[in-house]
Amino acid sequence: MEIRDRFAAWKAETEDLGPRGCQLVTPRLAAPGRELQLQIRCDAIGRTIKATGKVVWTRAQEPSRLGIEFQAGQVEAGWFDVLMQADPAAALTVRRIPERLSRAATLYLGDPPRYLGDFSAEEVAVLRRIGVGLTVDGLARALGSAFERVRGAMFALVSRRLLVLTPGEAVAPERWRAVLEGAERALASEGIAIPAPTPAGPTGAVGRTAAAQALYDEGIGHLTSGRIEVAVSRLRDARALAPEDPLIRGALERLAPWAS
Numbered sequence: 001m002e003i004r005d006r007f008a009a010w011k012a013e014t015e016d017l018g019p020r021g022c023q024l025v026t027p028r029l030a031a032p033g034r035e036l037q038l039q040i041r042c043d044a045i046g047r048t049i050k051a052t053g054k055v056v057w058t059r060a061q062e063p064s065r066l067g068i069e070f071q072a073g074q075v076e077a078g079w080f081d082v083l084m085q086a087d088p089a090a091a092l093t094v095r096r097i098p099e100r101l102s103r104a105a106t107l108y109l110g111d112p113p114r115y116l117g118d119f120s121a122e123e124v125a126v127l128r129r130i131g132v133g134l135t136v137d138g139l140a141r142a143l144g145s146a147f148e149r150v151r152g153a154m155f156a157l158v159s160r161r162l163l164v165l166t167p168g169e170a171v172a173p174e175r176w177r178a179v180l181e182g183a184e185r186a187l188a189s190e191g192i193a194i195p196a197p198t199p200a201g202p203t204g205a206v207g208r209t210a211a212a213q214a215l216y217d218e219g220i221g222h223l224t225s226g227r228i229e230v231a232v233s234r235l236r237d238a239r240a241l242a243p244e245d246p247l248i249r250g251a252l253e254r255l256a257p258w259a260s
Contacts, residue, residue, distance in 0.1 A: 144197030
């Protein structure tokens with residue numbers, strides 16, 4: 001993917017590509033609500049697809065990601081059908097992925113990756129709670145204030161078949177133990193905390209106070225809704241309460257290009 005945002009241009013890799021949007025692993029962020037000009041290089045069909053996409057969510061933690069929604073009427077008609085015809089295996093997978101998940105839908109663990117993959121903290125937070133099966137509503141209740149942060153990760157895991165929707169496709173949680181332990185060690189080595197609901201006690205994740213955790217959660221909520229200035233303000237307030245916290249500091253560093 002080649003991306004243009006006003007006077008800036010960069011390249012990224014697509015994940016979870018579909019007819020209405022995609023997820024990007026990107027070295028650069030853009031604020032939710034921003035429209036980007038996109039060129040999708042589809043080697044399978046031998047041409048480049050031009051589109052306009054709107055950023056619907058953003059994740060500042062490395063590896064940075066953007067969720068993109070293609071704008072109606074501003075992408076070549078029928079291109080995804082042609083792509084699916086060129087890759088029948090991918091077409092079969094796409095047909096098994098729902099466009100939406102109801103709160104009553106039950107999620108199960110699918111086959112884990114053969115090798116330790118690139119799991120985000122949000123993905124680990126979801127995978128750790130699924131167990132032998134959990135509804136979307138149950139996941140929302142389990143994660144509480146952190147659920148909005150992991151919503152995009154949940155859909156990404158379903159699209160990658162790491163979460164499945166039928167018990168016949170499910171695997172035992174024990175199959176995931178080593179993978180998740182490895183992912184957690186990798187995140188901890190970078191000072192990245194796993195999303196969790198704001199606790200009622202005096203301290204939050206990795207020792208930050210409950211007040212700092214609440215401000216951090218509020219800031220991330222504003223970020224995912226496109227309110228960048230408010231997000232930065234809340235994160236700065238959180239940093240004032242926990243100046244050495246690597247998660248808060250890292251989020252502010254990555255938002256520096258949009259901070260006044």
